[in-house]
Amino acid sequence: MYLLAIAVILSALKYLEIGPVANMSWWVILGFYGATIAWWAWADGTGYTKRKAMERMEEKKQARINKHKEALGMAPRKPR
Structure with missing residues (x-):
């Protein structure tokens, strides 16, 4: 770009x-x-473009999961 x-x-x-x-x-x-x-x-x-798009989607998904866990009072799991 x-x-x-x-x-x-x-x-x-x-x-x-x-x-x-x-x-x-x-x-x-x-x-x-x-x-x-x-x-x-x-x-x-x-496949570079597709791989980067999948990584961005995975990061958004993990952020959403962590946000919901914090709302429930659970600590998010540390990345492995």
Whole structure:
């Protein structure tokens, strides 16, 4: 996502001819878009995206369980 944000900002700066980006080649800026596509292809192909989503869901689930245990007056279990 960061690569895409950088590519969009560089594109805007190049189009508006602002700062040192005005002298850069369009190929450099297009390289950032290519790197973004390569990153997304790798992340989806290796399961990195799905694994991170599952980790976030597990953290939310554990936080919910701990919150309910505290409401019941039980101490949450320490992670193993």
